[in-house]
Amino acid sequence: MLPEVATESKRTISLGELFRGFATIGVLGFGGVAVMARHVIVEKYKWLSEKEYATILGMGQVLPGANVVNASVIIGDRFQGVKGSIVCVLAIMTLPILILLGLAMLYNQFAYLPAVKVALSGAGAAAAGMVIATGLKMAIKVKPGLAGYLIIGMAIVAILFYRLPLVYSVLALLPVAFILTLLLKKKK
Numbered sequence: 001m002l003p004e005v006a007t008e009s010k011r012t013i014s015l016g017e018l019f020r021g022f023a024t025i026g027v028l029g030f031g032g033v034a035v036m037a038r039h040v041i042v043e044k045y046k047w048l049s050e051k052e053y054a055t056i057l058g059m060g061q062v063l064p065g066a067n068v069v070n071a072s073v074i075i076g077d078r079f080q081g082v083k084g085s086i087v088c089v090l091a092i093m094t095l096p097i098l099i100l101l102g103l104a105m106l107y108n109q110f111a112y113l114p115a116v117k118v119a120l121s122g123a124g125a126a127a128a129g130m131v132i133a134t135g136l137k138m139a140i141k142v143k144p145g146l147a148g149y150l151i152i153g154m155a156i157v158a159i160l161f162y163r164l165p166l167v168y169s170v171l172a173l174l175p176v177a178f179i180l181t182l183l184l185k186k187k188k
Contacts, residue, residue, distance in 0.1 A: 026094070
């Protein structure tokens with residue numbers, strides 16, 4: 001069993017519901033599944049609160065592997081144990097892999113066309129916009145406080161201006177976040 005995450009509400013979600021939800025995330029999560037995962041888990045099915053989701057996603061981001069797949073393991077375990085984890089990972093991965101194989105075969109046939117290059121460029125920009133919008137929605141609803149906003153600012157500077165990879169940024173900012181949070185809590 002994985003460590004229990006602090007819960008605001010705990011209800012039973014069936015294996016079928018988990019499969020359906022994570023399959024939806026996998027199929028509709030083009031350009032990255034984080035945007036769709038938040039929508040399905042928090043808004044559509046209300047399995048988790050905004051804060052619970054942010055906590056689990058944060059844990060998924062510091063673990064090796066894809067962050068939403070890591071979160072699917074934690075969420076599946078939370079509601080159905082090991083079986084739930086397996087179901088969630090299979091659901092989020094199976095259909096996208098099949099779609100990817102089909103698209104790879106099509107791309108192999110038509111990659112030389114200028115319209116394909118333009119379409120891929122536009123899709124990349126749209127995906128980046130969706131990730132930014134989801135991050136802003138989460139920050140507004142979770143209300144990270146002064147320490148959180150300072151860490152967000154430092155992360156943006158580290159990644160955008162210093163071009164540090166995400167892994168190095170997280171490793172560098174993790175101890176800073178702990179220290180900053182402790183210092184700001186002592187002042188209260």
